[in-house]
Amino acid sequence: MNDTSTAKTGLQSEAGAAMKQNRTAEGTVGEVYVDDPRMTCRNVDVYYGEKQAIFDVSLDVGKNQVISMIGPSGCGKSTFLRCLNRMNDTIDICRVTGQIKMDGQDIYDGGLDVVPLRASVGMVFQKPNPFPKSIYDNIAYGPRIHGLCDDKQHLDSIVEKSLQRAGLWEEVKDRLDQPGTGLSGGQQQRLCIARAIAVSPEVILMDEPCSALDPIATAKIEELIDELRENFTIAIVTHSMQQAARVSQRTAYFHLGKLIEVGETDQIFTSPRHKLTEDYITGRFG
Amino acid sequence: MNNQQQHQKTMERVQQGLDRRYRKERHFRWLGLGAIILGLLFVSFLFITIISNGYTAFQQTYVKLDVFYDPEMIAPIGETDPEVLSRANYGGLIKASMRQMFPEVTNRREKKVLYGLISTGASYELRNAVMSNPALIGSKAEVWVVADDDVDMLIKGHIDLRLPESDRRIKDNQLGWIHLLQEQDRIEKRFNTTFFTAGDSREPELSGIKGAIAGSFFTLLICLTIAFPVGVAAAVYLEEFAPKNRWTDLIEVNINNLAAVPSIVFGLLGLAVFINFFGLPRSVPLVGGLVLALMTLPTIIIASRAALKSVPPSIREAALGIGASPMQTITHHVLPLALPGMLTGTIIGMAQALGETAPLLMIGMVAFIVDVPGSVMDPSAVLPVQIYLWADSPERAFVERTSAAIMVLLAFLISMNLLAVWLRKKFERRW
Amino acid sequence: MNEMTSGHIVKAYSAELDHLNKLVLDMGNLGQDQLRRAVQTLKDEDPKAAGQVIDRDRKLNEIDIQADEEIIRLIAKRQPMAKDLRDILTVQKTISDLERVGDEARKIANLTIHFYDNGKNPPSKEILHDIYDMSESVDEMLGLSLVAFTELDLDKALEVIEMDKKLYEDFRGSLRRLSTFIMEDSRNVGSVVDIVLALRALERIGGHAKNIGGFVIFLVTGKDVRHEDIQAISAEIEASRMAE
Numbered sequence: 001m002n003d004t005s006t007a008k009t010g011l012q013s014e015a016g017a018a019m020k021q022n023r024t025a026e027g028t029v030g031e032v033y034v035d036d037p038r039m040t041c042r043n044v045d046v047y048y049g050e051k052q053a054i055f056d057v058s059l060d061v062g063k064n065q066v067i068s069m070i071g072p073s074g075c076g077k078s079t080f081l082r083c084l085n086r087m088n089d090t091i092d093i094c095r096v097t098g099q100i101k102m103d104g105q106d107i108y109d110g111g112l113d114v115v116p117l118r119a120s121v122g123m124v125f126q127k128p129n130p131f132p133k134s135i136y137d138n139i140a141y142g143p144r145i146h147g148l149c150d151d152k153q154h155l156d157s158i159v160e161k162s163l164q165r166a167g168l169w170e171e172v173k174d175r176l177d178q179p180g181t182g183l184s185g186g187q188q189q190r191l192c193i194a195r196a197i198a199v200s201p202e203v204i205l206m207d208e209p210c211s212a213l214d215p216i217a218t219a220k221i222e223e224l225i226d227e228l229r230e231n232f233t234i235a236i237v238t239h240s241m242q243q244a245a246r247v248s249q250r251t252a253y254f255h256l257g258k259l260i261e262v263g264e265t266d267q268i269f270t271s272p273r274h275k276l277t278e279d280y281i282t283g284r285f286g
Numbered sequence: 287m288n289n290q291q292q293h294q295k296t297m298e299r300v301q302q303g304l305d306r307r308y309r310k311e312r313h314f315r316w317l318g319l320g321a322i323i324l325g326l327l328f329v330s331f332l333f334i335t336i337i338s339n340g341y342t343a344f345q346q347t348y349v350k351l352d353v354f355y356d357p358e359m360i361a362p363i364g365e366t367d368p369e370v371l372s373r374a375n376y377g378g379l380i381k382a383s384m385r386q387m388f389p390e391v392t393n394r395r396e397k398k399v400l401y402g403l404i405s406t407g408a409s410y411e412l413r414n415a416v417m418s419n420p421a422l423i424g425s426k427a428e429v430w431v432v433a434d435d436d437v438d439m440l441i442k443g444h445i446d447l448r449l450p451e452s453d454r455r456i457k458d459n460q461l462g463w464i465h466l467l468q469e470q471d472r473i474e475k476r477f478n479t480t481f482f483t484a485g486d487s488r489e490p491e492l493s494g495i496k497g498a499i500a501g502s503f504f505t506l507l508i509c510l511t512i513a514f515p516v517g518v519a520a521a522v523y524l525e526e527f528a529p530k531n532r533w534t535d536l537i538e539v540n541i542n543n544l545a546a547v548p549s550i551v552f553g554l555l556g557l558a559v560f561i562n563f564f565g566l567p568r569s570v571p572l573v574g575g576l577v578l579a580l581m582t583l584p585t586i587i588i589a590s591r592a593a594l595k596s597v598p599p600s601i602r603e604a605a606l607g608i609g610a611s612p613m614q615t616i617t618h619h620v621l622p623l624a625l626p627g628m629l630t631g632t633i634i635g636m637a638q639a640l641g642e643t644a645p646l647l648m649i650g651m652v653a654f655i656v657d658v659p660g661s662v663m664d665p666s667a668v669l670p671v672q673i674y675l676w677a678d679s680p681e682r683a684f685v686e687r688t689s690a691a692i693m694v695l696l697a698f699l700i701s702m703n704l705l706a707v708w709l710r711k712k713f714e715r716r717w
Numbered sequence: 718m719n720e721m722t723s724g725h726i727v728k729a730y731s732a733e734l735d736h737l738n739k740l741v742l743d744m745g746n747l748g749q750d751q752l753r754r755a756v757q758t759l760k761d762e763d764p765k766a767a768g769q770v771i772d773r774d775r776k777l778n779e780i781d782i783q784a785d786e787e788i789i790r791l792i793a794k795r796q797p798m799a800k801d802l803r804d805i806l807t808v809q810k811t812i813s814d815l816e817r818v819g820d821e822a823r824k825i826a827n828l829t830i831h832f833y834d835n836g837k838n839p840p841s842k843e844i845l846h847d848i849y850d851m852s853e854s855v856d857e858m859l860g861l862s863l864v865a866f867t868e869l870d871l872d873k874a875l876e877v878i879e880m881d882k883k884l885y886e887d888f889r890g891s892l893r894r895l896s897t898f899i900m901e902d903s904r905n906v907g908s909v910v911d912i913v914l915a916l917r918a919l920e921r922i923g924g925h926a927k928n929i930g931g932f933v934i935f936l937v938t939g940k941d942v943r944h945e946d947i948q949a950i951s952a953e954i955e956a957s958r959m960a961e
Contacts, residue, residue: 090606092529115609123607129600131619141618142608195608242796269798271939281798284724 027056029274030263034062034250038203038233039084044098046079046088046257053079056098057259059252061203066225066234068244068265071254072285077237080254081205084235085121086114102203119146122196126208128188130180130195135172138180138191139163142199158198165231166194167224186217193224197232204228206236210243222247241281245269253277336696340689346478346491347438348430349404349467351383353412355422363424371417376409380431388463399460403467405432407480407492430474435490435683437464441473444682455682481690485658486667486675490683493676495691497658501571501651501666502640502698508575508662509582509639514632516579517586521628524587525594526616545584552581553648561649568650569665577645582635589631593624626713633706637699643670669695722804730795737787737808738867744780744815745863749856751777751822752922756852758829759845759915767829770822777819784812803939807932811866814925818859821918821925828915832908840908844898847891848915854884855923862929869937875951877930882947884923891916 037060046054054076061067061084069077079088086107088094100107107117119142130138139159142148149155159176163169168190172183180191189209196204206225210218225234225247238244244251245265252262253276261274272278279285357363359382360374381401385391391400408431415429416422436455439445441464451458467473484494528534556577560566566573597620605615646652652671659666667675669691676688722734751770758767788809791797797805825848832839858880865873895913898905931943934950938957942950 085607087603087607090602115611117609118607119609123603125600125603125607127600129598129604131601131604132623141605141610145608145610145614145618192604195604199609241798245798270802272799278799279724282801283726283730283798285726 028058028259029261029277030268032058032060032259032262034060034065036063037061038063038065038103040099040101041080041083042099042101044080044083044096044100046076046083047093047095047097048091049093053257054083055257057254059259059262061233061235062250063233064229064231065250066229066236066248067250067252068248069235069237069252069254070239070241070244070280071260072280073239074256075254076257077252077254078207081207081235081237084203084205085118085123087118087123089114119199120201121203121205122199122201124189124192124196124204124206124209126211128185128192128212130183130188130191132179132181134177135163135180135183135191136176138195139198142195146199148199162194162198165197165228166190167220167227168194184217186213186220189213189217189221190224193221193228197228201232203233203235206234208237208239211239218243241269253280255280336689336692340686340691340693342442342444343481343686343690344478345442345475346480347433347441348474348476349433349437350428350430350472350474351380351404351408352386352426353379353383353429354426355379355412355416355424356382357424360416360423364420365423366420368417371420372413374413374416376412376416377406379412380404380408388466396459399457400463403434403437403460403463405434405491406489407432407487430476432480432491433473435681436460437473438491439682440464441475442686444686481687485656486654486672487656490679490681490687493684493687495669495672495694497655498667498669498672498691499694500659501574502668504571504659504662504666505574505578505646505668506636506640508572509578510632510636512576512579513582513586513635517583517632517635518590518628520583521587521590521594522616522621525591526612526620541584541587545588548644549581549642550644550648552577553645555580556645557648567663567665569653569655570663571659571666571668572662573649574646574651574668575662577649578639578642581642581645582639585635585638586628586632589634590624590628593627593631594620596627597623626710629713630706630710633702633709637702637706640668640698640702641670641695643674646671647674669698727795730801733787733791733795734801734804737784737791737805740780740784740787741808741811741815742863742867744777744784744812745859745866747773747777747780748815748818748822749859749863751819752825752852752856752859755822755825755829756849758826759832759848762829762833762839764830764834767826770826771830774819774823777816781812781816784808800936800939803936807866807936810932811929814928818922818925821922824918825915828911831911840905840912844895844905844908844912847894848912848919851884851887851891851916851919854880854887855919855926858884858923858926862926862933865930865933866936869933871934871937871954874930874933874937875947875954878927878947878950881923881927881930884920888916888920 039061041057041059041061044054044057045052057080059067059080069081071077082088083096083100084107088096096108102117102121105112131141133141136159139162140149140155143155143158149158160169160173163172168187171187172191180188183191189212193204193209210221213221222243225236228234236244236247248265250262251265251268253260253268253272253274255276261268261272261277263273268277269281272281276285356379359378360376361367361370365371381397384400384404385397388400391397411431412429433441436445437460440456440461445454445456447454447461456464464473480492481494483496484492485497487493524534524537528537556573560573560576561568601619601623602615605619606612610618646668651667652675653665653667654675655665655667657664673688673691673695676684676691722738723731725731725734751773754766754770754773758764758770788805791805795801858877861873861880862877864870865877892913895909895916899909928943931941934940934942934954938954940950940953
């Protein structure tokens, strides 16, 4: 803060924001758009039967960036996250309108198959959910069903690489044939991350990946997320604001199904612009 | 201070009510324990009655005869033509042997009573012996043959000798002969193999449950091959694919209701559809199996759906999230996890089907069938129907056979349930 | 409790923040009082009272340490975010500025002792006049900055920053005037140097008040304005108000 130059750039970005103001979506404070988006969402509404869960959300997910979504329970952040790989399709009464594009391709387009979409937009869930199979089979399952491996050797190398990327290789390399459910909670979650990256997705969605883990395991996952950012685009829903502040570059605050504010994480956690954001992150939300 | 007083007052109140609360709890526990003990008493009473009635049926009284394979009565020595051998008068051999043992019996009426000590089935034993070994002709041998059921009952102590002679099935002169035979060590109780190797018969000593077991086996085979795949497929569709709307709700309600429909209704349905409409033969395991399949379907569907429901949704999410198609998700992950539960439900359904009588009565499986069925198209009885038939028979010897058949049926049911428990324990996975 | 500290779901958190803010006010009032008393001792030529002022400075240092401890505890325990975080940082900086205000006041009290203890070399009343004038405007600035802090008043904060410019000009003017005293009579050099030091102390107090004004702007808007042009800042604040 003593550095004059950072203070200056801060102000300049402010001025830039003022300029971009006309590009900002209605009802959302902050910069919804980024220059180099991987996914773009425009005017997304989600309905569960008659009930509307998401109201007119527009948001860009930037390439090789971690975007975190925060907000009180039931604010629709998980619902929105599940729109990004069409996991909401599994719920009969769920209906999504608006436009979600990935690399320019509308993912809700009738012609687009959901299977390749989910292969390129992987997901990690709240509760570690390894298959009740061996560690090896857990990782190998995705490449197998998508036919990504030519032979056993190739599959072996995919499994090893995925586990290494997930920082789990050293811990499990001697017991690949043991059940994945026998690992500790944190290891299971890293196994799930390894399983997701085994099919080389472009985007990884994480739905509260650390809420069932202890602080050390959480720290390992956070470190992993930071490393994965180099190769993947990550969208993470979290209840821990500290976690959002630590791992993400951009933060979006949801409230009652609306996207209230989105911006650089640094800005959101030091001087949010919207009162609701401020109240939530300072623990005043009642 | 005020708080302290308040607390003391509260504690006093609590203390006052405490005794009553504990007493109530004790009473409730006694009540529960009493209910369990009563239930156990009933069950053990049932078991004790059945076993005490039935265990004697596993033994059978045999009589030793000195048989001369008289070539005049059978065929010339050296004859091997089965046609000739089978037509011979083996009953005459036995009668001759009896006459020889009791030469003092000359009266025609008395002779007939004397011959009655030996089962009519004894002649078949001799025939079988000769036919398998024609060299026997012309030789003499000691042969153990099955005694008549009345003799059997007497030896087993089921005939009350204090009754007047006219009320007894064993007359005084028969008693004398039997004592004579006993003195000569010509009467013996042996393991009753007939019971497990023969079909039904009018003569208790010749009747067995093999026909019924085979009938039950074929019926269950049909039932399983139809009910299991159909039930599992229906459950998977309803649980995983079917949209949740009014139609599926209706189907669900109907399945649950079908499980509660009296089984005889299924019998009527089978009679109307399979026999009258499709023209399938009566009394065959094929129709029985079809009817029982209809009856067990709801049970299997309900159990399978419960098993599918108990697979944690996180596994489905994991598979879908990695890009597996719904079909792959189900076949690779959900079904293997649900299968133990499904199998358990199926086995329990099968056990139910095994013990079912009413619907089979409607489709004619209650007929008296002597032959052991060899295929699903042969007329046959099943175990519970056999029990029902025997329970209706007046002969004292059928009483113990009824109980013995019940014991066999129970043994099958218990082992099937144990198999279900074992399967569940072995394949059950925990998360 | 003010708007800044209240409203947390965890009430103890609000109370702790509130207590921190109260410490700032206590310290601000004490600092202002020290300033007034120090200048008063000069007027009264009372070295004994000046000694008391110097003793009372310890009280300020104690509050400074207490506030630091509370801040560390609060950060470790509550992990403050957004305006709470800014509030705590503001409090910490304000406290350290106020502590220095106390130090400057002590310097003035020392001057009283230097001038009037044992009656060595009392300066002429005329030379001291600049100190009284300047102390009044510094006092006003300090008071205004504290009001800005309590009321989160951007206008008052900007006013304090604006006043600092005038104070600096006054300080330059006083220096020029004092130099004429030296030209008149070179024996005045000793006391003039002392008085310049006192003026410098007052000017520093004004600077601390200005800092506090800047912290208030940071606290309210989240922008660090310490090294910014005052015109640009007020224009921007005006613009954001218009936007709202």
